[in-house]
Amino acid sequence: MKHIYFDNNSTTRLHPDVLEEMLPYLRDTYGNASSIHWFGQEARRGMDRAREQVANLIGASSDEIVFTSGGTEADNQALIGIADAVGKPGSRIITTAVEHQAVMNSCRFLEKKGLSVTYLSVDSQGRIDLGTLADSIGDDVILISIMLANNEVGTVQPVREAAELAKSKGILFHTDAVQAVGRIPVDVRELGVDLLSLSGHKFHGPKGCGALFVRSGIPGPVLIHGGHHERRRRAGTENVAAIAGLGRACSIAAARLEDSSFFVGSLRDRLEKGITERVSGIKVNTCREHRLPNTLNVSFEGVDGQLLAMNLDLVGIAVSTGSACQSDTREPSYVLLAMGCSVGQATGCLRFSLSADNTGEEIDRVIDVLPDLVEGLRR
Ligand code: PLP
Numbered sequence: 001m002k003h004i005y006f007d008n009n010s011t012t013r014l015h016p017d018v019l020e021e022m023l024p025y026l027r028d029t030y031g032n033a034s035s036i037h038w039f040g041q042e043a044r045r046g047m048d049r050a051r052e053q054v055a056n057l058i059g060a061s062s063d064e065i066v067f068t069s070g071g072t073e074a075d076n077q078a079l080i081g082i083a084d085a086v087g088k089p090g091s092r093i094i095t096t097a098v099e100h101q102a103v104m105n106s107c108r109f110l111e112k113k114g115l116s117v118t119y120l121s122v123d124s125q126g127r128i129d130l131g132t133l134a135d136s137i138g139d140d141v142i143l144i145s146i147m148l149a150n151n152e153v154g155t156v157q158p159v160r161e162a163a164e165l166a167k168s169k170g171i172l173f174h175t176d177a178v179q180a181v182g183r184i185p186v187d188v189r190e191l192g193v194d195l196l197s198l199s200g201h202k203f204h205g206p207k208g209c210g211a212l213f214v215r216s217g218i219p220g221p222v223l224i225h226g227g228h229h230e231r232r233r234r235a236g237t238e239n240v241a242a243i244a245g246l247g248r249a250c251s252i253a254a255a256r257l258e259d260s261s262f263f264v265g266s267l268r269d270r271l272e273k274g275i276t277e278r279v280s281g282i283k284v285n286t287c288r289e290h291r292l293p294n295t296l297n298v299s300f301e302g303v304d305g306q307l308l309a310m311n312l313d314l315v316g317i318a319v320s321t322g323s324a325c326q327s328d329t330r331e332p333s334y335v336l337l338a339m340g341c342s343v344g345q346a347t348g349c350l351r352f353s354l355s356a357d358n359t360g361e362e363i364d365r366v367i368d369v370l371p372d373l374v375e376g377l378r379r
Pocket of ligand 1: 199
C-alpha cells in the first residue's frame with residue numbers, strides 16, 4: 001500500500017540535503033564547538049554558518065539567534081526567561097486562547113509563580129481583535145505573546161499590528177512562528193517583534209533543534225543555566241549536527257519559499273474544493289483571508305474525527321485531528337472551541353497539513369476515498 005502523508009504540521013520529512021549537511025558533524029568533525037583545537041573549530045564554523053542561514057531566513061542578524069532544542073524550548077525561554085528578567089509579582093502577560101501548549105503551559109507555570117495572564121479571545125476565524133488587545137494593555141504588562149500562525153487551523157494573526165501596539169506602550173513582544181517559518185515569508189524587522197520562536201522539524205529540518213530570535217538589546221532571557229554557550233543565553237554543549245541541518249533547512253526554505261507556498265496553496269485549494277463538493281455537512285475551520293497555504297481543517301457533522309483519521313490510516317492516508325501534542329486526549333480541540341465551534345464540531349474535525357512533497361494525485365486519492373468513509377461512519 002502506498003502511504004500518503006498529510007501531517008506536516010506535526011512534523012516534516014528530513015530533506016535529503018539536510019541529512020547530507022548533518023552527517024560530517026556526526027562522523028568526522030565531531031568536536032565540541034567550544035574547544036580550541038581543529039575539531040572544535042570546524043564544529044564552530046558549521047554553527048556560525050548555520051546561525052547566518054537562520055538569521056537570513058527571518059531578516060535578523062546572526063548574533064540575535066539563540067539555538068534551542070526546538071520550538072517548545074524557544075517558547076519557554078521567551079516567556080519564562082522574560083518573566084524572570086523583567087517580571088515581578090503581579091506582572092502580567094497577554095497572550096491568546098489559541099496558542100500552542102508550549103506557550104499555554106509556560107503561562108500556566110508563570111501563573112503559579114504569581115504572575116497573571118490575560119488570554120485574548122478570538123473570532124470565528126481564529127483571529128484576535130486589535131481593539132480588545134489595546135484595551136487589555138495596562139502598566140502591569142511586561143510581555144505580549146501572540147502566535148504568527150495557528151498549528152491546528154492555519155489562521156495567521158495580525159502580528160505586525162499587535163507588535164506595533166506593544167512597541168508604542170514600551171512592552172516586549174514575542175511571536176511563536178513555529179508553523180509560519182519556512183512556509184510564508186517571515187521578517188522580524190517587518191513584523192517589529194522582539195522575540196520569535198522557530199523549529200527546524202516543521203520545514204524539513206531535524207527534530208529537536210530550533211531557535212529563538214532575541215532582538216539585540218533585549219534583557220535576558222535565560223532558561224537553561226550552566227556554561228557560557230550561546231553568549232550565556234542557553235547553556236549546554238551544542239548539537240552541532242542538528243544545528244547545521246537547521247541552517248541548511250533555512251537556506252533551502254529561503255530559496256524555494258515563493259514557489260513551494262504557491263504550489264502547496266494550490267494543492268490545499270484543490271483538496272478544499274474536492275471535499276466541499278463531495279461531502280455534505282462539513283465546516284471549514286480557518287480564516288479565508290489570512291491563513292497558511294498548507295493547512296486545511298474541516299469538521300464533519302456527526303463524525304468522530306479520531307475514528308475518521310483511523311479509517312483514513314487504514315487506507316494509507318496519514319492525517320491528524322489537531323495538535324500531535326494532544327493526540328493522547330479525547331478532549332475537543334480548545335482552539336476550535338475558542339473559535340465558537342460546537343463540541344461536536346471540535347471533536348469531529350480533521351487537519352490536513354501539506355508540504356511541497358505532496359502531489360495532485362495524492363489529493364485526488366483523498367477526495368476519492370473520503371466521502372464513503374464519512375458516510376460509513378455516519379451510518
Ligand atoms: N509552537 C507551535 C505553534 C507548534 O505547532 C509547535 C509544534 O507543534 C511548537 C510550538 C513546539 O515545537 P517543537 O515540536 O519543536 O517543540
